[in-house]
Every structure is written in C-alpha cells, then in structure tokens.
Amino acid sequence: MYPFIFTKVNDSAGAISAVGTNPHAKFISGGTNILDLMKMNIEKPELLIDINNLDFKKIDVQSNGNILIGALVRNSDLAYNATISKHYPLLSQALLAGASAQLRNMATTAGNLLQRTRCYYFYDTVMPCNKREPGTGCSALTGYNRMHAILGISDKCIATHPSDMCVALAALDTIIHVQNASGKRTIPFADFHLLPGDTPHIDNVLQPGDLITHVEIAALPFANNSTYVKVRDRASYEFALTSAAVALDVSGGTIKAARIALGGVGTKPWRATAAEQFVAGKPANEETYEAAAGLALKDAKGYQYNAFKIELAKRSIISALQNTGG
Amino acid sequence: MAINEQEDLLVSKPSGSTRREFLQQASALGTGLAITSSAKAKGLPVNKINFSTPGNVTVSLVVNGKNKTLDVDPRVTLLDALRENLQLMGTKKGCDRGQCGACTVLVEGRRINSCLHLAAMCEGAHVTTIEGIGGVDNLHPMQTAFLKHDAFQCGYCTPGQICSAIGLLKEGHATTDDEIRESMSGNICRCGAYQNILDAIKEVHSGI
Numbered sequence: 001m002y003p004f005i006f007t008k009v010n011d012s013a014g015a016i017s018a019v020g021t022n023p024h025a026k027f028i029s030g031g032t033n034i035l036d037l038m039k040m041n042i043e044k045p046e047l048l049i050d051i052n053n054l055d056f057k058k059i060d061v062q063s064n065g066n067i068l069i070g071a072l073v074r075n076s077d078l079a080y081n082a083t084i085s086k087h088y089p090l091l092s093q094a095l096l097a098g099a100s101a102q103l104r105n106m107a108t109t110a111g112n113l114l115q116r117t118r119c120y121y122f123y124d125t126v127m128p129c130n131k132r133e134p135g136t137g138c139s140a141l142t143g144y145n146r147m148h149a150i151l152g153i154s155d156k157c158i159a160t161h162p163s164d165m166c167v168a169l170a171a172l173d174t175i176i177h178v179q180n181a182s183g184k185r186t187i188p189f190a191d192f193h194l195l196p197g198d199t200p201h202i203d204n205v206l207q208p209g210d211l212i213t214h215v216e217i218a219a220l221p222f223a224n225n226s227t228y229v230k231v232r233d234r235a236s237y238e239f240a241l242t243s244a245a246v247a248l249d250v251s252g253g254t255i256k257a258a259r260i261a262l263g264g265v266g267t268k269p270w271r272a273t274a275a276e277q278f279v280a281g282k283p284a285n286e287e288t289y290e291a292a293a294g295l296a297l298k299d300a301k302g303y304q305y306n307a308f309k310i311e312l313a314k315r316s317i318i319s320a321l322q323n324t325g326g
Numbered sequence: 327m328a329i330n331e332q333e334d335l336l337v338s339k340p341s342g343s344t345r346r347e348f349l350q351q352a353s354a355l356g357t358g359l360a361i362t363s364s365a366k367a368k369g370l371p372v373n374k375i376n377f378s379t380p381g382n383v384t385v386s387l388v389v390n391g392k393n394k395t396l397d398v399d400p401r402v403t404l405l406d407a408l409r410e411n412l413q414l415m416g417t418k419k420g421c422d423r424g425q426c427g428a429c430t431v432l433v434e435g436r437r438i439n440s441c442l443h444l445a446a447m448c449e450g451a452h453v454t455t456i457e458g459i460g461g462v463d464n465l466h467p468m469q470t471a472f473l474k475h476d477a478f479q480c481g482y483c484t485p486g487q488i489c490s491a492i493g494l495l496k497e498g499h500a501t502t503d504d505e506i507r508e509s510m511s512g513n514i515c516r517c518g519a520y521q522n523i524l525d526a527i528k529e530v531h532s533g534i
C-alpha cells in the first residue's frame with residue numbers, strides 16, 4: 001500500500017473543505033472495497049478522508065412517501081430496516097444476497113454504489129486492463145471471461161458491475177444526492193453509472209470534490225410485491241453470474257406495471273425498460289414472462305466463456321416474474 | 327541498507343529477540359531482498375518508493391475493556407494493530423482481503439473483518455477480540471460449545487468463527503440451519519468443520 005495522509009472530518013462542510021477538488025483524495029467509510037484495492041496498489045489515494053462521523057446514518061420516510069437513505073447507512077441496517085423489508089423486499093433481498101454478514105456490517109450505501117468491478121484482470125496488476133490502466137487493452141475480451149458482461153459492453157471493457165444492491169436500485173426510481181463546494185445536486189440512478197465505451201476507467205459521473213450524502217427511493221406501492229433472484233457458483237458469499245430484480249403490479253391476472261433490472265450481466269446495473277413496457281397490460285403467464293426475458297436479452301453478446309449467461313439471465317428473469325406474478 | 331548488510335542480519339539472530347520477532351524480521355528483509363534482486367537481475371529500474379510516512383496517527387480506543395493508545399502509520403489495519411502493536415495474537419490473519427473471516431472481531435458489538443478496517447478509523451471504538459471473549463478459566467458459552475462439538479481441527483479460523491457466531495446471535499436474524507449457514511458464510515474453515523460449527527452455534531442459540 002502506498003503512503004497517504006489520513007484525516008478525519010466531523011461534518012459535510014469539513015469533508016468538502018478537506019477534499020477540495022483534489023483528484024487524488026478519497027473518502028473512506030466502510031472501506032471494504034477501497035482498502036482491498038489499496039493493498040493491491042490499484043487505488044493509490046494521496047489523501048484519505050474518514051467520513052464515518054458524518055450525520056448520514058438515518059433512513060427516513062419523507063412526507064411524499066419517498067425513502068431517504070443516508071450515505072453511511074450500513075448494508076445490514078438497510079437490509080433489515082422494517083420499512084425496506086416490508087415495502088421494498090427486492091432491495092432487502094439484494095443486499096442480503098451480497099457479500100458476508102461481516103462485510104454488510106461495514107459496507108455503506110454510498111460505498112456500495114462506488115464499488116469497483118471484480119474482473120480478475122482488473123485486479124491482476126501484471127495484466128493489461130483499460131479500466132485500471134487506460135490504453136493497455138482488455139485481457140478479458142480474449143481471456144477467461146466467464147464472469148463478464150454480455151450487455152453494455154464495448155471493445156475496451158466487458159467488466160461487470162458487481163453490486164447486488166444497485167440492481168434493486170436500478171429497478172426503482174432512485175435519485176442520488178450529491179454535495180460539493182458549489183452546492184447540492186441530484187443525479188437520477190440511471191445516469192449515475194457510465195457504460196465503458198472508450199473510457200472504461202471512469203465508472204460514474206461523480207467529479208473530484210463530490211460527496212454523496214443520500215440515496216432517495218421514490219414511493220412505489222407495488223414494490224412490496226417484488227423479489228431478487230441471484231444465480232451464483234456458490235450458495236452464499238459469491239458474486240452473481242446473473243441476477244434479476246423484479247417488482248410487479250398484478251391485478252386480476254393482468255400485469256399493470258413492472259420493474260425489471262438485471263445484475264451480473266451488465267457493465268452497469270441494467271434496467272430492462274423494453275421488457276417492462278412489454279409486460280404492461282399483458283396476462284401474468286409463462287408466455288408473457290418468456291417473451292419479456294427474450295426482449296431483455298435481445299442485444300446481449302456472449303464471449304467464449306460467458307455465452308451461457310444469455311440463457312441463464314432469461315431464466316433468472318422468468319423465475320423472478322413467476323415469484324412475483326404467480 | 328546494502329544487500330550484504332541485510333544478509334548479515336539474517337544470519338545473526340539477535341540474542342534478546344523471540345522466535346516470532348526473529349521470523350518477522352527475517353521475513354520482512356527476505357521479501358525486500360527478493361524484490362530488489364529480481365528487478366536488478368532483469369535489468370529493470372528499481373522503483374525507489376519513499377515509504378516514509380506522511381504522518382502517523384494517534385488513536386485512543388478500548389480493546390477488551392482496556393483503554394489503549396496507538397501511534398500508527400495510517401496504512402495499519404485494525405488486524406495488524408491488534409497483533410503487532412497490542413500483541414493480541416488471537417485474531418488471525420488469513421487472506422488479508424476480507425474473504426476468509428479469520429480476522430473477525432467485534433467493534434461496538436458488531437462483527438467486522440478487521441483486515442479491511444484501518445486502525446486510524448478506530449478512535450473511541452470499543453473492540454472485542456477472542457482474548458476479551460473468554461479465557462481458559464472463564465470460557466464463553468460459545469467457546470465451550472466449540473470444544474464440546476469439536477468444531478475445529480487446526481483451529482486457525484476458530485477465533486474468527488467464534489467472534490462471528492457471537493455477532494450472529496446478537497444480530498438475531500438467523501435461526502434455522504440454513505439461516506445460520508448463510509449468516510456464517512463469511513468464515514471459511516479449511517478443515518471443513520462446518521457441521522460441528524453449526525451444531526455448536528445451535529446449542530448456544532437454543533440455550534441448551
């Protein structure tokens with residue numbers, strides 16, 4: 001690990017003042033990903049700012065029914081929160097499908113948004129990787145790409161976004177609240193993570209000096225009928241091969257509205273908007289589910305070792321639709 | 327320090343140091359030596375990284391009920407601070423990457439991986455390690471259950487397993503066999519004593 005200056009701040013003003021616009025400064029809260037990456041000399045911050053004393057640790061229901069989640073709410077606290085587990089089971093299930101109990105006790109809501117890919121070439125510092133070292137090439141394109149993405153890919157990078165929580169957030173109308181020296185702003189979740197394109201080293205739209213303060217989930221009454229299906233190589237404590245977060249509004253056997261998002265297959269948390277629109281107004285049956293799954297994977301591209309994910313992702317969607325639609 | 331001086335140190339064990347201290351010194355020197363020699367042999371420029379610290383951090387925390395003050399490089403993890411600075415060797419270093427759970431300790435009563443937590447972040451924290459959970463004369467019920475059910479073989483993962491199991495019970499979310507297995511999945515046992523670990527946790531959980 002490279003040396004860095006450590007400082008601890010007590011409020012958001014202190015955090016914003018400490019970070020300035022220093023591109024080599026990082027905030028640390030849970031530390032579960034950044035410390036791992038610092039040990040591997042992949043992340044090399046010169047200044048590490050401990051924000052654990054900041055007052056962003058609450059989950060509040062707003063007057064409009066939206067849920068405002070503090071940036072520092074731990075993954076375990078969010079998963080077991082009574083409001084979340086009752087009204088947004090897909091989010092609760094997604095969180096509990098990720099990592100281990102110890103890591104969930106440490107990892108924060110904002111940190112989860114910012115976790116980096118687990119592509120083994122990204123982690124292996126002797127191998128070319130455009131995400132780690134821009135311009136060096138992508139080892140996964142022709143390498144062992146079993147865990148890699150089939151949607152949102154580019155010829156520069158096919159690394160998957162690793163988060164389970166973000167798949168649930170992608171299915172909901174989520175807004176990210178950010179603060180910096182110039183003021184506050186909000187970013188719709190769909191605009192937050194970036195496709196790799198020609199710049200896979202840039203994961204999201206945050207700029208130096210930005211501090212995430214809250215994540216806001218819009219009220220969605222039918223989200224209480226939702227599920228998260230995750231398929232992985234081990235029964236627990238493993239990243240997704242494929243996953244599907246689904247919320248369905250079903251009335252009298254007809255789907256009125258749907259939310260569908262996919263994990264383990266996209267270079268960013270993947271919302272399947274076309275599939276959502278397709279199922280609206282259709283009967284809640286196998287025929288609808290299969291057609292929706294096909295539509296969601298229409299643009300998928302498999303590589304040598306991950307082509308199986310196309311069929312597996314379809315089955316994950318169908319399974320999640322069956323769980324919620326009957 | 328020249329290479330030959332390092333080699334001199336390797337062969338002359340300081341008479342006052344313990345076996346552990348000597349091995350630690352030899353290991354640290356050996357690693358540095360290997361990297362430098364390998365780079366030189368390949369004709370690569372030796373990357374001179376300045377490892378002098380920008381500034382140590384002073385941290386006051388409570389470990390197993392006792393007030394402690396650390397003066398540490400900010401890179402030091404809680405795991406290394408416990409083992410190297412406070413000489414609490416019960417907490418084990420397995421993968422050092424948050425993957426095996428051997429380093430599990432309780433901070434404010436919650437189980438975490440101490441390898442992915444900086445000591446510098448522990449100002450005012452209450453940390454409980456296996457040494458604070460119980461000893462030979464005052465075993466914690468979980469330790470007694472692990473002994474009774476033979477819930478280990480080599481024992482290396484055991485301090486982490488026990489801290490994790492105590493955290494699990496306090497959290498109160500896992501009751502069935504499957505739930506306990508899921509909740510303990512962050513603790514890997516190379517010897518495969520999982521069934522006995524499960525039996526031990528169930529016994530304490532049911533209060534038998």
